[in-house]
């Protein structure tokens with residue numbers, strides 16, 4: 001079963017979390033495989049999405065944000081877009097848009113940073129957004145400090161956390177077709193300016209973090225994918241004083257969840273306008289919209305479409321209600 005554990009190191013300004021997605025991750029892949037519009041992703045894309053899902057859940061549980069955390073890679077190679085979204089209740093979903101050939105064993109840059117234009121964005125979209133309020137978004141390129149192309153999602157996200165949040169973070173991520181897993185270690189933020197000072201002073205202030213970070217690096221992708229989460233923690237930190245929060249497993253644990261609905265699709269068709277909807281219906285018998293995240297197909301025939309626009313018209317008396 002999929003699980004997430006958050007933990008602290010007693011007396012040290014370091015916290016962390018480990019996530020293991022099994023059933024929920026397999027569900028993502030099997031839905032995609034069964035999706036007649038898409039079909040299975042190439043293996044390197046599956047691995048990237050698995051790591052993204054694990055990372056999005058780790059970051060969401062770390063900041064406990066009341067809204068969706070959306071991790072996106074906007075690629076300039078065959079992978080145009082990869083998205084993983086994690087909700088506060090650890091519901092998650094992900095999808096990718098692939099156009100063109102992704103070679104077997106393709107590196108990250110070969111998928112999304114061929115022309116040096118690839119970007120990674122993290123968006124925090126508040127649950128109860130006020131009218132006019134924009135979601136917070138931070139964007140980083142897929143390069144390291146020496147302008148080298150980053151080949152690991154974990155390096156991209158560590159960079160992001162340091163640049164945009166001034167937080168030392170260490171991440172290890174791994175995914176195959178059975179499991180997507182990750183571990184995150186972070187130096188706890190200090191108040192305001194002190195945080196910047198701590199970064200500048202570096203060693204000493206962050207000595208504990210550095211030690212724990214080195215321990216974390218010693219886990220191999222194989223171990224992360226195949227060992228139970230608590231065994232990984234024991235193996236890495238048996239000499240440290242670890243305080244674990246209540247594990248999040250089962251109903252309160254990470255799970256696949258899609259927020260698409262027939263109502264949302266109706267509103268989308270409404271926004272197309274009567275003319276566009278009618279021209280689609282003239283070509284084929286129904287308007288068919290598939291959800292990229294879960295594979296659900298929504299079908300609307302001419303009668304359904306007419307009803308959508310009649311209702312829209314009622315909601316906005318005096319207007320055509322189509323724009």
Ligand SMILES: [Zn+2]
Nearest residue numbers: 258260291294
């Ligand atoms: Zn859906």
